[in-house]
Amino acid sequence: MAFLFSGLRGKTPEKAPEPSQEMSNTDEARRIISDISGHDIDTWVRPSSFTHELEESVRGHIHEELCAWMFYRKLAADCSRSNVCLHGFSMLWERSAKECMIDMHWLEKYLITRGGRSKPTPIEAPKIEFPDSPIEPIQPCREAFSVEKRILEDLERLSQMAEKCGETSLVDAIQTRFMRKESRHVKNLGDLLQQVARVSKQPGMGLYLLDAELRHSRGIIPWSFHNDPDRHDDAVQNIRSKIYEGLEKDKYNQ
Numbered sequence: 001m002a003f004l005f006s007g008l009r010g011k012t013p014e015k016a017p018e019p020s021q022e023m024s025n026t027d028e029a030r031r032i033i034s035d036i037s038g039h040d041i042d043t044w045v046r047p048s049s050f051t052h053e054l055e056e057s058v059r060g061h062i063h064e065e066l067c068a069w070m071f072y073r074k075l076a077a078d079c080s081r082s083n084v085c086l087h088g089f090s091m092l093w094e095r096s097a098k099e100c101m102i103d104m105h106w107l108e109k110y111l112i113t114r115g116g117r118s119k120p121t122p123i124e125a126p127k128i129e130f131p132d133s134p135i136e137p138i139q140p141c142r143e144a145f146s147v148e149k150r151i152l153e154d155l156e157r158l159s160q161m162a163e164k165c166g167e168t169s170l171v172d173a174i175q176t177r178f179m180r181k182e183s184r185h186v187k188n189l190g191d192l193l194q195q196v197a198r199v200s201k202q203p204g205m206g207l208y209l210l211d212a213e214l215r216h217s218r219g220i221i222p223w224s225f226h227n228d229p230d231r232h233d234d235a236v237q238n239i240r241s242k243i244y245e246g247l248e249k250d251k252y253n254q
């Protein structure tokens with residue numbers, strides 16, 4: 001305690017603020033509060049590069065994702081019907097629907113973070129119906145391919161516009177988060193369309209096997225690994241390290 005008191009002993013006590021000084025601090029705080037209250041903070045958050053036209057295009061893509069979500073939900077439900085009973089395909093559409101919802105959610109958050117506003121527009125009900133008599137997957141698969149292609153093209157438009165406005169963070173997000181993935185989706189569904197066309201030439205066994213393949217991979221397109229350049233990098237790295245290991249062993253044996 002003696003030490004504690006000795007520490008305090010050297011300090012000069014702080015002077016209480018003069019009443020007039022206290023008053024001016026309060027006045028200043030009041031002035032700032034009224035200044036901030038009168039402003040639209042969204043405009044402060046919003047960078048000048050995030051133009052109204054760009055905001056409208058982001059909302060347009062959100063709408064696109066929501067329409068695709070509804071379309072895939074309908075296909076997933078149709079494929080689960082006992083009349084169709086293609087559960088592998090149903091899992092694939094379920095996954096696709098979830099991806100659309102996640103993308104929509106991300107973009108909506110982004111819109112708000114940049115000082116934009118959410119303005120939902122009505123989603124048109126999908127006209128697709130999975131043919132069940134006979135079961136014919138080619139038309140729904142072709143439609144799914146077109147949906148993915150439309151999303152990719154819309155992203156390309158959005159990215160070009162963001163680049164023109166100098167909105168670099170949006171360009172980066174669209175290119176790294178969406179376009180790489182979407183390009184793979186287009187290729188994967190293009191491959192699926194080809195497989196479906198092949199097996200549909202002779203109805204029966206082929207479709208059953210394709211559905212079983214999708215079922216075993218829990219709705220992930222089984223060949224998607226081969227269409228992913230990033231995973232290809234990993235595979236090359238794997239081969240390289242195996243070769244290196246072999247060379248190391250050779251050195252040891254000599």
Ligand SMILES: [Fe+2]
Binds near residue numbers: 065099100103151
């Ligand atoms: Fe998407």
Ligand SMILES: [Fe+2]
Binds near residue numbers: 151185
């Ligand atoms: Fe997609």
